[in-house]
Amino acid sequence: MKPGFADPVFGAQAIFRALMEAMARPGRIHTCDVLPDCPAELAPAAAAALLALADSETPVWTDAGDEARQWIAFHTGATLVHNPAQAQFLLVTGAMPPLSLLDAGTDEAPQDSATLIVQVSALADGQGWRLTGPGIEHEHRLDAPGLPADFLPQWATNRAIFPRGVDLMLAHGHALAALPRTTRIEEPG
Amino acid sequence: MSVLARAPGEALEARIAAGPPLPAHRIIRGPEIGLTMLRGRAGGDGAAFNLGEATLTRCSVSLDDGTLGHCWRLGRDRRAAELAAILDAALQRPDLRAGLLGAVVEPLAAEQAAAAALTARRAAATEVRFATLATMR
Numbered sequence: 001m002k003p004g005f006a007d008p009v010f011g012a013q014a015i016f017r018a019l020m021e022a023m024a025r026p027g028r029i030h031t032c033d034v035l036p037d038c039p040a041e042l043a044p045a046a047a048a049a050l051l052a053l054a055d056s057e058t059p060v061w062t063d064a065g066d067e068a069r070q071w072i073a074f075h076t077g078a079t080l081v082h083n084p085a086q087a088q089f090l091l092v093t094g095a096m097p098p099l100s101l102l103d104a105g106t107d108e109a110p111q112d113s114a115t116l117i118v119q120v121s122a123l124a125d126g127q128g129w130r131l132t133g134p135g136i137e138h139e140h141r142l143d144a145p146g147l148p149a150d151f152l153p154q155w156a157t158n159r160a161i162f163p164r165g166v167d168l169m170l171a172h173g174h175a176l177a178a179l180p181r182t183t184r185i186e187e188p189g
Numbered sequence: 190m191s192v193l194a195r196a197p198g199e200a201l202e203a204r205i206a207a208g209p210p211l212p213a214h215r216i217i218r219g220p221e222i223g224l225t226m227l228r229g230r231a232g233g234d235g236a237a238f239n240l241g242e243a244t245l246t247r248c249s250v251s252l253d254d255g256t257l258g259h260c261w262r263l264g265r266d267r268r269a270a271e272l273a274a275i276l277d278a279a280l281q282r283p284d285l286r287a288g289l290l291g292a293v294v295e296p297l298a299a300e301q302a303a304a305a306a307l308t309a310r311r312a313a314a315t316e317v318r319f320a321t322l323a324t325m326r
Contacts, residue, residue, distance in 0.1 A: 001251050003217045074249075075218065 002037050004051055004075040011035070015048040019169065022178035027131040027142040029123055033174045039068040041093055043119045046171035047071075050117060054078040054089050061087035063094050092118045096147060099154045102166050110163040113181075121146035123172040133183040141188070142177060144170050155185050192298045193276055194262040198269035200297060205272060208292030212252050212285065214275050220248035220267035246270040252278050 005011030011034040018032040031045075038047040041064050054060050054076040061084045062069060072091070073080055081087050084097040096118055105113030128143025148154070158165045158181060165181035179185070193201065205211065222244060229240040247261040248270040258278025260270045276293060279285045 001217050001249075001255070001257055003215065008221070 001074060002039055002071055005034055005048070006036055007034075011048070012052040015045075015052045018176065019049055019052070019178065022169070022176055023167070023180050024135050025140075026133065026135050026179055026183040027125060027129075027140040027177055029125050029142075029175050029177045031174045032176065039064070039071050041065055041068050042071075042091070043171040043173055045174050045176040046091060046117045046119050046169075049169060049171065049176065050089060050091055051075055053115070058088040059086050060089045060091065061097075062091040064091065068093075087114055090114060090116045092116065096151075099158045099166055104158075104161060104164040104166060107164060110165070113164060114166045115169065116166055117169045117171060118147065120144045120170050120172050123170060123175045123177055125177070128188055130186045130188060131179075131183050132186075135180070136183070144172075144177070152185055152187065155179075159184065190260075190273075190277060192294055192301060193273040194260065195301060196269070196273075196297045198266040198272075200300065201269050201272050201293075204293040204296060205276070209285070209288040211272075211275050212279055212282070214250040214252050214258075214278065216271075217249040217251050217257070218247070220246055220270040220274075222246050222265050222267070248274040250274045250278055252282070254282075256281050 014034050015032050018030040022028065022030050032048060033044070035044045035048040035051070038044055050060065050072060054072070056077040056079070058078055059081045060072060060076065060078040061081050062072060064072075069080055072078065078089075084090060085101055085103060087103070090097070090102065096116070099116070102116065103112070103114040105111065122143070122145050124143040126141050128141055131140040131142055132138075162181060167181055168179040170177045170179065196204075223246075224242040225245045227240040227243050228237045230237050243263055244265050245261060245263060246265055246267055246269075247259070248267070249257065249259045250271065251257050256278045258274040258276070258281070260273035260277055262270055262273060276289060279289055280294070
């Protein structure tokens with residue numbers, strides 16, 4: 001079993017601040033190095049985000065292996081569910097479940113929707129997708145390979161059901177970027 | 190484990206210092222202090238109610254071979270929680286178990302049993318037998 005945050009209070013605060021900044025400025029990459037040692041399968045930024053956000057009242061779904069599952073269950077106290085639709089937080093290390101399956105909240109309580117943390121194979125800004133929407137003055141470029149081929153149509157459907165919809169966090173190593181449900185994504189070119 | 194969780198910090202430290210060396214460990218969580226809600230039942234079968242909160246210290250450690258040890262104990266003694274967690278892990282190792290049981294756990298258990306017996310004797314000395322009083326009249 002690997003340890004959690006080196007300093008539980010300041011570690012959780014630092015990653016929470018990074019997540020808040022990332023959600024407020026969609027697509028901007030933030031780095032947060034607060035988890036010196038986590039299961040090898042997990043990106044440190046994704047694992048730290050889950051430690052800061054999940055607790056015993058938020059069901060978590062993950063496709064990671066046993067070591068990572070035990071680590072998440074021990075350090076967050078969250079229930080690990082098998083059905084992605086029941087989860088409040090999802091940590092994706094491999095294939096992303098379809099966004100339409102996930103809990104999108106209700107029109108009365110859109111804040112109850114699921115948050116998806118996806119580990120991508122790279123994160124780079126200044127190239128790739130064109131992002132526009134709240135929190136972006138003109139446009140922002142973000143490149144995040146490793147998402148499914150039909151991600152953009154799925155994301156367009158997710159945007160169309162606003163105010164419902166899931167929020168996405170992308171993590172690679174210590175870097176993370178967020179795509180809240182309001183962000184419009186277009187292919188480059 | 191209940192012996193280790195009840196043992197006073199100084200007694201635990203003294204027994205460990207006198208006993209065989211503890212294996213190297215790394216901290217997984219804590220030692221951290223929190224509160225736990227104590228629940229009670231009137232008469233043992235009434236509805237459960239919240240009696241109050243008590244401080245609790247918990248700690249989890251892992252040995253080099255991955256053996257995990259946990260300790261949750263009442264009070265705020267971080268050092269004692271860490272030592273008890275290390276002992277919990279070390280006692281799972283067949284090569285260390287016998288030595289640590291003899292040097293640390295058994296003496297502490299004997300001390301606690303003696304203290305409990307003393308309290309029980311003191312309480313027994315003040316016992317009033319109502320049946321006896323009735324026959325004394």
